[in-house]
Amino acid sequence: xxxxxxYTAPVNPEAPDDSLEAKTPYIDHGTGRxxxxxxxxxxxxxxxxxxxxxxxxxxxxxRCDLEEPGDYFTFEIGRxxxxxxxxxxNELRAFYNVCPHRGNRLVLNESGSTPxxxxxxxxxxxxxxxxxxxITDEETFRPGAIPARPKLKTVHVEEKGGLIFINMDENAPPxxxxxxxxxxxxEGYQLDKMKVVRHVVSEWGANWKTGVDAFYEVYHLHAVHxxxxxxxxxxxxxxxxxxxxxxxxxxPLAKKxxxxxxxxxxxxxxxxxxxxxxxDPEAYSGDAVTVRQDIQQFKRRRADELGLGWDKLVDGQLTxxxxxxxxxxxxxxxxxxxxxxxxxxxxxTDPERFYYDTITLYRPVDDESxxxxxxxxxxxxxxxxxxxxAEREFVPFGVQPDLGLVxxxxxxxxxxxxxxxxxxxxxxxLWSEQELRLRHFHAELDLxxxxxx
Ligand code: FES
Ligand SMILES: [Fe+2]
Numbered sequence: 252x253x254x255x256x257x258y259t260a261p262v263n264p265e266a267p268d269d270s271l272e273a274k275t276p277y278i279d280h281g282t283g284r285x286x287x288x289x290x291x292x293x294x295x296x297x298x299x300x301x302x303x304x305x306x307x308x309x310x311x312x313x314r315c316d317l318e319e320p321g322d323y324f325t326f327e328i329g330r331x332x333x334x335x336x337x338x339x340x341n342e343l344r345a346f347y348n349v350c351p352h353r354g355n356r357l358v359l360n361e362s363g364s365t366p367x368x369x370x371x372x373x374x375x376x377x378x379x380x381x382x383x384x385x386i387t388d389e390e391t392f393r394p395g396a397i398p399a400r401p402k403l404k405t406v407h408v409e410e411k412g413g414l415i416f417i418n419m420d421e422n423a424p425p426x427x428x429x430x431x432x433x434x435x436x437x438e439g440y441q442l443d444k445m446k447v448v449r450h451v452v453s454e455w456g457a458n459w460k461t462g463v464d465a466f467y468e469v470y471h472l473h474a475v476h477x478x479x480x481x482x483x484x485x486x487x488x489x490x491x492x493x494x495x496x497x498x499x500x501x502x503p504l505a506k507k508x509x510x511x512x513x514x515x516x517x518x519x520x521x522x523x524x525x526x527x528x529x530x531d532p533e534a535y536s537g538d539a540v541t542v543r544q545d546i547q548q549f550k551r552r553r554a555d556e557l558g559l560g561w562d563k564l565v566d567g568q569l570t571x572x573x574x575x576x577x578x579x580x581x582x583x584x585x586x587x588x589x590x591x592x593x594x595x596x597x598x599x600t601d602p603e604r605f606y607y608d609t610i611t612l613y614r615p616v617d618d619e620s621x622x623x624x625x626x627x628x629x630x631x632x633x634x635x636x637x638x639x640x641a642e643r644e645f646v647p648f649g650v651q652p653d654l655g656l657v658x659x660x661x662x663x664x665x666x667x668x669x670x671x672x673x674x675x676x677x678x679x680x681l682w683s684e685q686e687l688r689l690r691h692f693h694a695e696l697d698l699x700x701x702x703x704x
Pocket of ligand 1: 370
């Protein structure tokens with residue numbers, strides 16, 4: 252087989268080579284298969300903790316969750332909890348959520364605002380830079396016991412494109428050396444102007460990579476989510492791979508799958524897309540082929556009128572999902588109206604469980620005619636004013652998370668896939684080029700596991 256094997260054309264063949272929309276150069280990851288063991292072995296899981304989770308830059312949360320000095324949230328990963336906060340100079344700080352005195356968890360709530368962190372066990376206090384401000388009855392410590400006042404142990408923290416990343420490795424390279432997306436890629440979406448309107452953490456019966464793999468391809472849409480075929484072009488999805496295990500799919504929306512027999516009529520799916528964009532489907536004179544670009548033009552005009560600053564986005568970004576993989580465990584569904592930050596978090600002890608942590612970000616627009624798009628799937632009554640941060644909801648194992656039809660379909664599927672992967676009869680996945688992002692992700696993971704990163 253030739254090294255340059257491509258089965259599909261770019262979504263926009265006219266895109267200049269240096270644009271964010273252009274197809275990235277093909278990377279040949281071969282045709283081999285990975286060992287199924289990585290999806291269920293406890294030993295693999297333990298090595299992942301040492302080689303991956305404690306070495307890689309990880310998305311701790313969106314930057315919009317911290318507004319003022321003293322605002323903080325915790326990021327839970329494996330058995331660790333990390334406090335992310337803003338110090339008095341509005342600079343990001345991150346610490347292990349542990350008191351150096353006797354190891355108590357310093358912060359017990361998920362988020363809040365405080366001038367200092369006070370331990371609930373013996374009331375030691377730490378400022379927002381992690382310096383110890385106060386030791387209760389300090390005179391009762393012999394000088395050798397606390398030669399210097401102990402600080403909170405810091406974790407590297409950096410911001411990029413409206414997201415906060417942490418790294419537990421003391422010798423971590425700067426984020427820029429591990430961040431694979433081109434400059435301006437995330438920034439164009441102005442995530443910093445968005446607010447968290449929903450945050451659900453649910454526990455699923457599969458390995459976290461079984462989750463990543465399923466969300467990194469649209470090859471399964473026709474079978475698992477057949478209802479999407481009148482509004483998503485699965486087969487025409489553009490697949491791009493970036494350095495450091497990052498990747499992207501451009502999924503054309505408001506466009507039928509070529510699997511649909513009727514390619515011409517504006518069916519209820521497309522009518523829904525028109526009306527969600529603010530257009531009147533009854534009055535629409537085009538056909539199925541023109542819907543996507545007409546929606547783009549309509550949204551463009553409206554965004555210009557409202558001064559939303561979408562001029563840095565190409566037309567395709569106004570309709571399509573740029574589903575973007577941030578190595579190792581994140582996919583962000585990017586849209587100018589909002590974004591879906593999906594994190595596949597490892598379970599602390601069980602390789603066949605993971606937490607699907609999904610944050611819905613929404614950009615509030617101060618205009619009466621603006622309404623939150625229905626396709627964002629927010630429950631009735633969701634506060635989208637941007638004034639309140641949604642509470643983190645936790646859905647325990649075995650309870651259907653109620654995340655909308657598509658995600659419900661995935662959450663039913665994945666535990667079944669996990670059981671099959673575990674079978675003695677399964678010899679590792681066979682990936683197509685529609686699943687190139689999976690090869691790319693696992694190749695990067697192997698670099699970490701082999702100690703090469
Ligand atoms: S454990 Fe925190 S003050 Fe004692
Ligand atoms: Fe799915």
